[in-house]
Amino acid sequence: MTNLRRHGAALAAGLLSATIVLTACGSDDADDTGAASTQTAETSETRTVTADNGSIEVSAAPRRIVTIGNTGQPIVDLGGKPVGITEVAASTLEKLPEDQQATFAAATIVGPEGGEVDLEKVAGLTPDLILVQLPDDEFEAIEKQLETIAPTLFYGLDTEWKAFADKLAEAGNLTQNLSAQKTEFAQRVSTVQEKYGKLIDGSTFVDVSRGDWNDPGTFYIADIGCSEIARDDIGLDLPEAAAGQDPLAYESLPFEQIGKLSEYDVITYPVEADGQPTEAFAPVVETNTWKALPTVTDGKALGVFCPGNNSYGPVLQYLESLERALAKLPAQE
Amino acid sequence: MTTLTRRPVGPGAATAPGPRRRLIGLVAALVLLAALLMLSVMIGSTAIAPSVVWDALFHPSPGLDQYAIRDFRLPRTIVALVVGVALGLSGALIQAITRNPLADAGILGVHAGASFAVTLAVGLLGIRDIQAYQWFAFAGALIVTLMVLTLGSTRQGRSPVVVVLAGVCVTAVLGGAREALQLTNAEAFDAMRSWNAGSVTGRPLEVVWPILPFFAVALVLAFAVSGSLNAMALGDELAVAQGVRLGRTRVLSVIALTLLAGGATAIAGPIAFVGLMVPHVARWIVGPHQSWIFAYSMLLAPSLLLTSDILGRLVLRPGEVPVGIVTAFVGAPVLIALVRRKEASGL
Numbered sequence: 001m002t003n004l005r006r007h008g009a010a011l012a013a014g015l016l017s018a019t020i021v022l023t024a025c026g027s028d029d030a031d032d033t034g035a036a037s038t039q040t041a042e043t044s045e046t047r048t049v050t051a052d053n054g055s056i057e058v059s060a061a062p063r064r065i066v067t068i069g070n071t072g073q074p075i076v077d078l079g080g081k082p083v084g085i086t087e088v089a090a091s092t093l094e095k096l097p098e099d100q101q102a103t104f105a106a107a108t109i110v111g112p113e114g115g116e117v118d119l120e121k122v123a124g125l126t127p128d129l130i131l132v133q134l135p136d137d138e139f140e141a142i143e144k145q146l147e148t149i150a151p152t153l154f155y156g157l158d159t160e161w162k163a164f165a166d167k168l169a170e171a172g173n174l175t176q177n178l179s180a181q182k183t184e185f186a187q188r189v190s191t192v193q194e195k196y197g198k199l200i201d202g203s204t205f206v207d208v209s210r211g212d213w214n215d216p217g218t219f220y221i222a223d224i225g226c227s228e229i230a231r232d233d234i235g236l237d238l239p240e241a242a243a244g245q246d247p248l249a250y251e252s253l254p255f256e257q258i259g260k261l262s263e264y265d266v267i268t269y270p271v272e273a274d275g276q277p278t279e280a281f282a283p284v285v286e287t288n289t290w291k292a293l294p295t296v297t298d299g300k301a302l303g304v305f306c307p308g309n310n311s312y313g314p315v316l317q318y319l320e321s322l323e324r325a326l327a328k329l330p331a332q333e
Numbered sequence: 334m335t336t337l338t339r340r341p342v343g344p345g346a347a348t349a350p351g352p353r354r355r356l357i358g359l360v361a362a363l364v365l366l367a368a369l370l371m372l373s374v375m376i377g378s379t380a381i382a383p384s385v386v387w388d389a390l391f392h393p394s395p396g397l398d399q400y401a402i403r404d405f406r407l408p409r410t411i412v413a414l415v416v417g418v419a420l421g422l423s424g425a426l427i428q429a430i431t432r433n434p435l436a437d438a439g440i441l442g443v444h445a446g447a448s449f450a451v452t453l454a455v456g457l458l459g460i461r462d463i464q465a466y467q468w469f470a471f472a473g474a475l476i477v478t479l480m481v482l483t484l485g486s487t488r489q490g491r492s493p494v495v496v497v498l499a500g501v502c503v504t505a506v507l508g509g510a511r512e513a514l515q516l517t518n519a520e521a522f523d524a525m526r527s528w529n530a531g532s533v534t535g536r537p538l539e540v541v542w543p544i545l546p547f548f549a550v551a552l553v554l555a556f557a558v559s560g561s562l563n564a565m566a567l568g569d570e571l572a573v574a575q576g577v578r579l580g581r582t583r584v585l586s587v588i589a590l591t592l593l594a595g596g597a598t599a600i601a602g603p604i605a606f607v608g609l610m611v612p613h614v615a616r617w618i619v620g621p622h623q624s625w626i627f628a629y630s631m632l633l634a635p636s637l638l639l640t641s642d643i644l645g646r647l648v649l650r651p652g653e654v655p656v657g658i659v660t661a662f663v664g665a666p667v668l669i670a671l672v673r674r675k676e677a678s679g680l
Contacts, residue, residue, distance in 0.1 A: 213524065214527065215527035215655060252652055253378070254405065254653050257378055257379060259379065289405075
């Protein structure tokens, strides 16, 4: 890099930081200023929490949280009310309870889903905590700027969902709600295992799905997301990738492979809350091959609603749906 | 007075085979295509016995394997056949009217128009069904081609070079607009990703039937202007001297190639290289005889597409690689070989 370029880069970085700091200081929203003053008094106490970017000192009771990446839904699910969020897809939002939809609607959008974060907007919200879950390289690109705005906690994409909920609840001072959710989760798992234990132990399952992103005429075997919960927590015998290999879900299978699903005793597939196959999966259900599968004709293809898999609220909805589906199996009648 | 006859001349004409050898070659191409059609129905991600394939086609009965043949392999084979014919013929037409051996329908903005229209349909209107957005693709291809022809018109008339430049510019602008739309709408980007790769799988035959009448019109137009295009290969002045009406020939050719390429793109998404390289190969074999080039292109292009599609089913079993990606891999080295044979492939 030439001296001129180096100086240019340094000047640009300096200007950006100055802009962010000035924006943060220059908020003219009277309510915000009042809230910020009160908050300063209330949140002068701090505590240290650990995230993937180290041990960070945060406000004991953060009141102005900005969520970036995948942290929005879990925080709202825990009862948090972030002031800023990165956009969540409409198809995801419509599956949430109304009160959570209202929380999302009230928050300021600081960037598109999977897109660039508007740092000026983040600074303008005068947050006291920023929670981030993004790919590592995307976080590294904005890490320094975020840290100049507010204490920032980063969690890698490989964080297991229950550990993720624990960490977010601790960071956002929302552990009371988490505790209630955990209790309900344990009870639900225990109920399903008790009622359907014999059936689960004696059957092979496969979870199939299809997304908007799949080529027409293809589907995939789901071994991540909700099926991970069915396998690891409930104990369903579901196929999974060999250790060190990419998840099965990463491979699109042609519709020709639908016939292979006859190897399994029970098939689960994605449905909406009303029990209808999801729009993306409907083409699979409409094929003659699907309709002719012995598993389908025997009533052992079960539609299951999975609104999300990275916090307790949607997982509880999934388990409730799974329990209802298992109850439909002929052996249970 | 010397009478000019519409006798094909030009590079390669002196060494071009006679009608008998051209006919034999055409029959060989037909046999090759028939063999590939059979292989396409027999080979897939699951192993199905040839007897089951036979029964599925000629003695249909319920059964998982028979459904796999009739519902998935047969439709994709028919789609590859139809799309291949259209791409091959459209490529031969665009190379003939632009007298540019490196031209394909994409340079008139056909692919860009179709892609932009599909992005609007998917991103702004939320349409996800290919049977619905194929009409956006078709209309987008037609409208953008008309736009390119209008922009390419000068006071001196419509020059192939200016038309091509207009096509390149409009393609660049629409490409940028499409990318911008997709970046602001992650769901649209996801839904568009597979269409943009170009594929013949997962298309029901209901996607193909409505486009066929347009292809039939284009086919008639293409063969109707083939004689005039032979004369135009000599240069505009000699073509006029032979009684060719340049403007009418070009307009009819562009209508035909737009219907063909627009329809093919609407069905399968943008598939590169097929329309570019197959007319070259046809020209090697038959020399500068447009009607023969058209006929060969209509047989060799679906053969290339079927070969690529079969390869795409085998390389990542049980998954598949979209045919558009395979043709790009196959096409790049073949294109290099083509440009090195300048004399044989020149126009």
